Amino acid sequence: MTIHAFDQLHIPQTLAAGPGPGNTDARVLARFAAAGTADHMQADVLRGMVECKHMLRQIWGTQNVHTFGVAGTGWSALDMMLSVIKPGDKVVAFSNGTFSGIDALTIRIRAATPQELEDNPMDPQAASVTVVEIPHGTSVTGDMVEAVLAEHKPQWAFMAHWETGSGRINDLQGFSDACEKHHAMGLIDAVSSLGVENFSIDDYPGVHGWASCPQKGICCLPLTYAPVSFTDAYIELLRARGAYAYCHHAVFEARHWGIVDGQDVEKGTYHRTHSAYAVAAFHEALRLTLQETLAKRAADYTFHEAALRKAVEMMGCEVTSNMTSLIVLNLPGNLAGREMDLVQKCRSDGFGIWPTLSAPVQVRIGILNQLNRHAIEDIVARFAEAMRAFGADIDQAAIDAVMADHYDQAIAAE
Numbered sequence: 001m002t003i004h005a006f007d008q009l010h011i012p013q014t015l016a017a018g019p020g021p022g023n024t025d026a027r028v029l030a031r032f033a034a035a036g037t038a039d040h041m042q043a044d045v046l047r048g049m050v051e052c053k054h055m056l057r058q059i060w061g062t063q064n065v066h067t068f069g070v071a072g073t074g075w076s077a078l079d080m081m082l083s084v085i086k087p088g089d090k091v092v093a094f095s096n097g098t099f100s101g102i103d104a105l106t107i108r109i110r111a112a113t114p115q116e117l118e119d120n121p122m123d124p125q126a127a128s129v130t131v132v133e134i135p136h137g138t139s140v141t142g143d144m145v146e147a148v149l150a151e152h153k154p155q156w157a158f159m160a161h162w163e164t165g166s167g168r169i170n171d172l173q174g175f176s177d178a179c180e181k182h183h184a185m186g187l188i189d190a191v192s193s194l195g196v197e198n199f200s201i202d203d204y205p206g207v208h209g210w211a212s213c214p215q216k217g218i219c220c221l222p223l224t225y226a227p228v229s230f231t232d233a234y235i236e237l238l239r240a241r242g243a244y245a246y247c248h249h250a251v252f253e254a255r256h257w258g259i260v261d262g263q264d265v266e267k268g269t270y271h272r273t274h275s276a277y278a279v280a281a282f283h284e285a286l287r288l289t290l291q292e293t294l295a296k297r298a299a300d301y302t303f304h305e306a307a308l309r310k311a312v313e314m315m316g317c318e319v320t321s322n323m324t325s326l327i328v329l330n331l332p333g334n335l336a337g338r339e340m341d342l343v344q345k346c347r348s349d350g351f352g353i354w355p356t357l358s359a360p361v362q363v364r365i366g367i368l369n370q371l372n373r374h375a376i377e378d379i380v381a382r383f384a385e386a387m388r389a390f391g392a393d394i395d396q397a398a399i400d401a402v403m404a405d406h407y408d409q410a411i412a413a414e
Contacts, residue, residue: 017379018354019164019326020192021215022368025288028220032281040273046258048279050266052225053257055286059218059294060210060229061200065264066250068257069225069282071274074191074213077226078103080248081187081211084238085110085156088128092148092184093158096134097165098357103189104131107158130154136166136360137320137328142174149182157184162192165357167321167328167364169193172204179206185234192216194227195289196325196368198298201229208234217297217325219369220285224278235262300371301325307406308367311380314399315387317363326366328356335390339363342390351382373407 016023038045053068060067070076082103085091089111093104105123108131112124119125130152134140140159149157159175162168172188179186186207193199195217201210208231214220218227230238230250243249256272258265289297301324308327309319316332331339339361346353354364365383370376380403384394 012350014350014352015378015382016352016366016368017370017382018352018366019167019216019364020213020366020368021221022217022219022366023370024219024221025285025369027288028281028284031284032222032277035277035280038276040276042276045274045276045279048283049256049274050258050264052279052283052286053259053264055283055290056227056229059195059286059289060227062202062229064201064229064231065259065262066231066235066254067227067229068254068259069214069227070248070253071224071272071278072226073215073223074189074211074226076248077211077213077228078106078189078191080228080245080250080253081209081230082106082110082158083243083245083248084209084234084241084250086241086243087111087113087126089156090152090154091126091129091156091158092132092152092154093129094132094134094140094145094148094160094170096138096140096168096170097136097160097163099165099191100160100163100189101165101358103158103160104129107131107156136358137168138166139168139322140170140175142171142178145171145175145178146181149178149184153182154184156187158187158189160189160191162190162197162323162325164192164323164326164364167323167326169197169322172199172207176204176206185209185237187211192323192325194218195294196298196301198294214282214285216368218285218289220282222278222281224282224285232262297371298324301367303410304367304371304376307373307376307403308365308379310402310406311376311399312365312383314402315384315392315394320362325368326364328362328364330362331387332392335387335392338390342386345389346382346386349382349386351379351386353383377403 057067093107095101095104108126108129111129112126117124187209190212194212210229212227214224305324317329319329321328343355356362
């Protein structure tokens with residue numbers, strides 16, 4: 001038998017400048033590394049979990065008792081939220097990008113009858129589900145939601161709040177209003193908006209389920225807990241009908257966070273073997289969010305995205321997104337068709353930008369946790385250098401001038 005020797009893995013420092021994950025704050029990594037070896041029932045671990053659920057309620061802006069974290073990525077939170085859907089349920093789902101499209105597939109899997117699932121196991125066509133395909137680069141509007149819900153009268157309605165596949169913000173207020181009017185229970189993918197936009201979920205009573213992630217706006221890597229929040233009406237329905245899940249069952253999982261029979265158990269309770277390291281990192285990321293405040297963070301994203309947008313437009317790119325943590329752009333005409341090559345070149349140089357994952361192929365540049373002038377100027381300089389390497393005529397002096405003007409005006413205003 002041949003025994004293979006594997007070299008120690010070394011992952012170099014790179015700049016994560018895509019749609020997510022974001023760049024983790026040094027304080028979060030420090031709390032992760034400094035956590036002692038402790039079992040999952042150690043008193044400080046339990047205290048951390050209790051405090052995390054309370055911090056999440058403040059960040060979400062909610063009184064929902066069933067607000068906690070699902071171990072894993074945003075996919076885990078979404079799977080939990082959508083597990084309430086059962087075969088034959090009538091659902092309307094809006095899709096305007098890669099990730100809301102995957103969410104819509106999850107919904108079709110959940111709502112498919114046994115025969116529909118057997119007929120097409122990898123892509124079931126559930127007759128009870130209506131997927132509304134919105135053109136790439138277009139936002140879902142309240143009028144769109146109103147028209148479809150009025151026609152179909154579903155039990156459930158689904159939408160992504162911010163869709164990173166196309167860089168579009170969808171109309172949360174219009175969605176909630178339409179759900180209320182037509183008695184649909186709204187479900188929202190908030191993976192890309194939580195911790196970036198300043199909003200309170202209790203302001204949207206038409207929405208009963210929310211799912212997010214730890215590695216984007218909350219900026220917590222290593223992966224820890226994906227935030228979720230559910231209204232009492234959602235939980236009552238789940239209790240009454242059940243779900244084909246255990247690990248991602250909202251009532252069962254809430255017990256691990258000291259939420260039992262709709263009440264907080266403040267001393268903590270027995271739970272699955274959550275890591276002390278993960279609890280410590282997640283706790284610190286939530287503390288940072290509250291200390292900075294969502295209002296300030298949202299304003300900073302808006303300000304710095306505007307600087308990046310001006311710079312890439314000076315390079316001849318067309319920006320088609322309206323998110324504040326992510327630029328989605330078309331390259332200048334002479335570079336059209338070379339998006340993947342340019343992205344790969346940047347990534348090989350430690351500059352982690354992304355292409356879109358579905359047609360049309362565009363370039364995505366993110367600024368998660370890069371909320372300072374130096375960071376944005378670094379991103380702009382790296383992208384300009386890559387563009388020049390591909391033959392673009394970049395007027396660096398003009399770009400520097402527009403960036404300086406943007407930041408100097410802010411300094412003057414202070």
